[in-house]
Amino acid sequence: MLIFNLIQTSKIQPMKKFLLSALTLLFAFSMYAQQLPRIIILATGGTIAGTGASADRAGYTAGKIPIDELVGAIPSVKKIAQISGEQISSIGSQDMTIDIWKKLAIRANEIFEKNEADGIVVTHGTDTQEETGYFLDLLVNSDKPVVLTGSMRPATAISADGPKNLYDAITVAASPKAKGKGVIVSFNEGIFDARDVMKMSTTKVNAFYSPNTGPIGQVYDGKVEFYQASMREVNEKTPFSITTDTKLPRVDIVYMYADAPPDMIDMLIAKKVDGIVIAGVGNGNFNKAYMEAVKRAVAAGIIVCRASRTPSGRVVLEDEINDEELGTIVSDDLTPQKARILLMIGLTKTKDRKQLQKYFFTY
Ligand code: DGL
Secondary structure: OHHHHHHHHOOOOHHHHHHHHHHHHHHHHHHHHHHOOEEEEEEEEOHHHOEEOOOOOOOEEOOOOOHHHHHHOOHHHHHOOEEEEEEEEEEOHHHOOHHHHHHHHHHHHHHHHOOOOOEEEEEOOOOOHHHHHHHHHHHOOOOOOEEEEOOOOOOOOOOOOHHHHHHHHHHHHOOHHHOOOOOEEEEOOEEEEOOOOEEOOOOOOOOEEOOOOOOOEEEEOOEEEEOOOOOOOOHHHOOOOOOOOOOOOOEEEEEOOOOOOOHHHHHHHHOOOOEEEEEEEOOOEOOHHHHHHHHHHHHOOOEEEEEEOOOOOOEOOOOOOOHHHHOOEEOEOOOHHHHHHHHHHHOOOOOOHHHHHHHHOOO
């Protein structure tokens, strides 16, 4: 700013003084802007990019607004980061696919390997955001921030929550404090670990929570604070990797409920799937009909993992079910939808039941 002051105190003509001052300020701002963290937004669609016919009714279509328009709605974010966006897909996340997951993980690894950004934000529908987050947690080999966000109300709704969630997610991704925290979900001012978070409300804006661990931090008024971190190994500490050629094994989930027949399990055996996650009752329990079907699945070489439909707590080995005898593993505190992801990725490394169980107690 010394140059600016010299210009101000010099005796040159007022017009020249104005032009030189403007150029100096412009140069100073561009230098400052180039020091801001570089954030790449990978957009997949979701309600955050949704448009509805009216502002006060629920009906809308997800994934319609391109990422540049979403960023354009929060111009002040350019003061905290250098932003660029890539449209990976334009879908409601109920239509999320393993192929799009692979694309996201491979692109994120490429961004970090080529040092194209200091952090990544993924805009994503809320229905399967927790699954995409955990998939990336296991496969993005960098400790740089990857932050997922979305919204519960479309961009056209009264009190749309998308712009604030996007601004906060960029704030988190640009924060040095977010490094090494694993993949994060930033939503409604809460910061959650992707491994532990789940969607807890079908319509409310405080849709996400982590029943077992709670939020790991808060983002508010442009400030990011962390209060805890997951103890599980993630990102570059996992043995897992993915390339375009990776074919992920098929793992499906079967829900348990009173008097459930074994038909779904037998259908999956016939389909020769690689793994089955049972969303059991209580501590991963199921009825006698399921027990016999699980024995048939294990005998067919299928890895069966006991998880629970109960939203919190752990499924523990050898409680009411003798896993050693039955040949099953347990999901620990992963929900059925997260257990499926770890089993899918674990099966790319091994079919050994004991090793797979170790993965569930490590990642
Ligand atoms: N359409 C669903 C999705 O894209 C829910 C809307 C949303 O919250 O994003 O996940």
